[in-house]
Amino acid sequence: MHAFKLPGIAMVLVLLAGCSGIEPWVKPYERDNLADPIMSLSRHGYADTYMHHVYQAREAARGAEGGTGGGCGCN
Amino acid sequence: MVVAAISLVTGTLRLYWAWLNGTRLRVYSSGRVCSHPAGGAATKQARIASPVFRQTYTLLALLAFTTTSFAATLAPDAVDIMHHRYEGGGMEIDGPSVLVRKSIGTQVSVTGHYYIDSISAASVDVIALGSSEYTEERTEISGGIDYLHEKTIMSMGYTNSSENDYEANTLYFSVSQDFFGDLTTLTLGYARGWDDVGQRGQPESEWEEADRHNYKIGVSQVITRNMLMGLDIDVITDEGKLENPYRRNRYVDASATAGYSFQNELYPDTRTSTAAALRVMYYLPYRASLKADYRFFRDTWGIQAHTVGAGYTHTFGDHWKADIHYRYYTQDQADFYADLFPFQNSQTHLARDKELSQYAGSTVGLGASYELKQGVIPGIDRLLFSVLLDRLDFSYDNFRDLTQTGHAVGEEPLYAFDALVSRISLILEY
Numbered sequence: 001m002h003a004f005k006l007p008g009i010a011m012v013l014v015l016l017a018g019c020s021g022i023e024p025w026v027k028p029y030e031r032d033n034l035a036d037p038i039m040s041l042s043r044h045g046y047a048d049t050y051m052h053h054v055y056q057a058r059e060a061a062r063g064a065e066g067g068t069g070g071g072c073g074c075n
Numbered sequence: 076m077v078v079a080a081i082s083l084v085t086g087t088l089r090l091y092w093a094w095l096n097g098t099r100l101r102v103y104s105s106g107r108v109c110s111h112p113a114g115g116a117a118t119k120q121a122r123i124a125s126p127v128f129r130q131t132y133t134l135l136a137l138l139a140f141t142t143t144s145f146a147a148t149l150a151p152d153a154v155d156i157m158h159h160r161y162e163g164g165g166m167e168i169d170g171p172s173v174l175v176r177k178s179i180g181t182q183v184s185v186t187g188h189y190y191i192d193s194i195s196a197a198s199v200d201v202i203a204l205g206s207s208e209y210t211e212e213r214t215e216i217s218g219g220i221d222y223l224h225e226k227t228i229m230s231m232g233y234t235n236s237s238e239n240d241y242e243a244n245t246l247y248f249s250v251s252q253d254f255f256g257d258l259t260t261l262t263l264g265y266a267r268g269w270d271d272v273g274q275r276g277q278p279e280s281e282w283e284e285a286d287r288h289n290y291k292i293g294v295s296q297v298i299t300r301n302m303l304m305g306l307d308i309d310v311i312t313d314e315g316k317l318e319n320p321y322r323r324n325r326y327v328d329a330s331a332t333a334g335y336s337f338q339n340e341l342y343p344d345t346r347t348s349t350a351a352a353l354r355v356m357y358y359l360p361y362r363a364s365l366k367a368d369y370r371f372f373r374d375t376w377g378i379q380a381h382t383v384g385a386g387y388t389h390t391f392g393d394h395w396k397a398d399i400h401y402r403y404y405t406q407d408q409a410d411f412y413a414d415l416f417p418f419q420n421s422q423t424h425l426a427r428d429k430e431l432s433q434y435a436g437s438t439v440g441l442g443a444s445y446e447l448k449q450g451v452i453p454g455i456d457r458l459l460f461s462v463l464l465d466r467l468d469f470s471y472d473n474f475r476d477l478t479q480t481g482h483a484v485g486e487e488p489l490y491a492f493d494a495l496v497s498r499i500s501l502i503l504e505y
Contacts, residue, residue, distance in 0.1 A: 024256025030300040033358040037446075038388045038396065039303060041354065041366070044444070044461050045155040046174050046188075047500040051465065054161060054496055058469065060406050060430050061372035061380035063309025064350035066293060 041066075149184040149223050151456065152177050153504045163467065163494020165198040170212075182224065186232070188217040199490055200429070203477035204323055204337065211275075213238040219247075226253040240320075242271040242282075249291075264291040272316040285315035301358040306351070313346045324427030325477075326416040327484065334484035335415065341425045342411070348374035352382075364388045366400075377410035378431070386440075398442035398463075405435040414475050415485045429474040429490065440465040457504040465496040 026034075033039070042048040052065040153176050160169040170191035178184045197208035219232025228251045236243040249264035266289040273282035293307045323337035352370035359365065365387055372380040386400030409431040411424035444461035452458060468491070475487040482488070 024258050026297050026300050033301050038364040039356055044500050045502050046172050047157050047498040050159050060378045063311055064307040064352035064370050066307040
């Protein structure tokens, strides 16, 4: 059931990708703040990942530790 | 239907990956990646503290590897060196980690990672079973490659984790793509793990297998010029030997001196879990940042968990930064968990692993880092040195401390412990 929902969401997002004509509401020159390292979810590199292992070892919950945030998309 | 959907995601698109373990690499305005590669697999500490779940560590860690790459921009060449130490609950674990990333041309970046856990274990689980303290070591080696094509990064990698009673091999794939004027990044990933599970002294020919699949999707979204949001969803399935061969559950036994006896753990052969997390970051006008996150988790063993966290980063001049964060975690017990079973083999599945009980834990963390930019050290584009300390507290609602004697059976004090985790990190981008 869960496995079905996940690919479904993925497909919707992939299809949405075809809508490439959307105008970005935050312009590239407005992304300085987002590009600051303090807006990174993993500023300390592997040291941050290590903490996920610490928790995975001691908690039943797992996954979605991740870092979808961070960054400005200003490349 | 389910299989077909999964195949579409994994096979056709060669999906999925990246996202994970706090790693979304992102670009500075200069085009430089802000965060760093991460990798690693099942930590031995994890395995000892909670072997039930060790099968997933390598898998999840690999995801971390992928997250290193940021869509449309490869991570910078870097050396990431860390020393870690965990002390608490009768466990002492430390060791080094070295991760190197190097680009080949403008479209390819390769990574290598070496990691060691050196463990000294005398946890409540070990002592309660009458065992003595023991030491062991886990070594993990990983390699990965990222390929950049326009706004897409495709990644794959492999990790081997080896110890004297456990062998884990994991392969992963991921694709990350920018959309909507680069305000949205979608990452899809898939990892496959093959583990061999044994016990110390047991011939490897008698080890049992555990297979794992991890499906991931993540979306990162720019909300405003000061706000970012991320959504991650993970589905993980395990099949095979999922019990911890070193743990035992107990049942009432009037003929025993203690009033109870131990028997082997017996878990279902399969487990599927789903986790979804939402994260928000906000930039404050005096160059500081706030972050908050929530994760919901549930699995087919009847466990449901919630994790909430909040953090604040403050800058002092151009070089110094300080971090403070708090995290709270709570979970229900597994359907087949009990601290004390009424009699031997009283039900089909039996568990007394404290990680399957009902409990809550909190973390308070502090960090300080010093950063140098390009031009200060010849050949080094950026240096980041960090010292990070976290204090963890866990309190169990229905796992009793059997090392406390003089109590009636089933009325021993509830177990609790705290731990101090320290990390020293040096990152050199070149």
